[in-house]
Amino acid sequence: MEPTEVDPAARDDEAAFESALRPKRLADFHGQTRVQDQLGLVLDAARHRGSSPDHVLLSGPPGLGKTTLAMIIAAEMGAGLRITSGPAITHAGDLAAILSGLDEGEVLFIDEIHRLARPAEEMLYLAMEDFRVDVVVGKGPGATAIPIELPRFTLVGATTRAGLLPGPLRDRFGFTAQLDFYAAEDLTRIVETSADTLGIDVHRDAAREIAGRSRGTPRIANRLLRRVRDYAQVGGHGIVHTPQAKAALELYEVDEIGLDRLDRGVLQAVCGLFSGGPVGLSTLALSVGEEMETVSEVAEPFLIREGLLMRTPRGRVATAAGFRHLGMEPPAGGQTALFDDAQ
DSSP, X not given: OOXXXXXXXXHHHHHHHHHHHSOSSGGGOOSOHHHHHHHHHHHHHHHHHTSOOOOEEEESSTTSSHHHHHHHHHHHHTOOEEEEEGGGOOSHHHHHHHHHTOOTTOEEEEETGGGOOHHHHHHHHHHHHHSEEEEEESSGGGOEEEEEEOOOOEEXXXXXXXXXXXXXXXXXXXXXXXXXXXXXXXXXXXXHHHHHHHTOOBOHHHHHHHHHTTTTOHHHHHHHHHHHHHHHHHHTOSSBOHHHHHHHHHHTTOOTTSXXXXXXXXXXXXXXXXTTOOBOHHHHHHHHTOXXXXXXXXXXXHHHHTXXXXXXXXXXXXXXXXXXXXXXXXXXTSHHHHHHHHO
């Protein structure tokens, strides 16, 4: 059977939707009020001085708006934007080529900056402080360092794991922002704004339903909105009310607190197959047919944040709340009860 070829026009439409859903100005960025106020002050001060703003570090879980904020910084300053990522810069020469090609006042966005190669990271120290890079020509005793002056630029670094950033790099950022998960009301506003952009008529209660299942993350909220849109379009509904939103999300196996098929599979395995635990990660991954990294990096963080699962030295343990979410009674006097009593 021949594989189905993806229509390039459809792919372009999806990319256009993604771009359209991003706010273009800081005033349109919903949620993260504390970061919004702090960053606004940094940008206003830079405009008053007539200079580039300090380097900015954005940290937090995926999907909270780090890339969007980098785009907003460039737009607010009326500057160009270059986008790259830490894993894409494998040698110091790669970084030198990017830096030497920047224009005055331009914003350089490096996603996953904690994954920069060590030589590139050390080159970045000098570039951030002195706006200069030293390019080494030759090898051995005859090697010569040629200094290259750089235009003043603003580096915006994004990381999902701030603890992996070396201290010397972290200290060179003039402003550091920690993005938190969004409140339900902020996500509801985001869903309503995105619905207007996509031309979807969504009732407020339906928007609230989508927001409540979005795990505090705008990226997930927008993705679920688009799936609800698909359901409404196929079903011929003019306005998306709560019943249609619930039916669509149940079809895509997203429950009332945002657990998807993998999350529920992990929780059911711990509660059902292993009587609440403790169970080791490798055994748990085999029981749900996934890689260990997928279970530990994708499913577990949200289950732990919701208080449904715990990591212990002996393995993963389901809490009483985890059992009750699945409609099961926690075992009396078992390992789960001990951990809940300790909490």
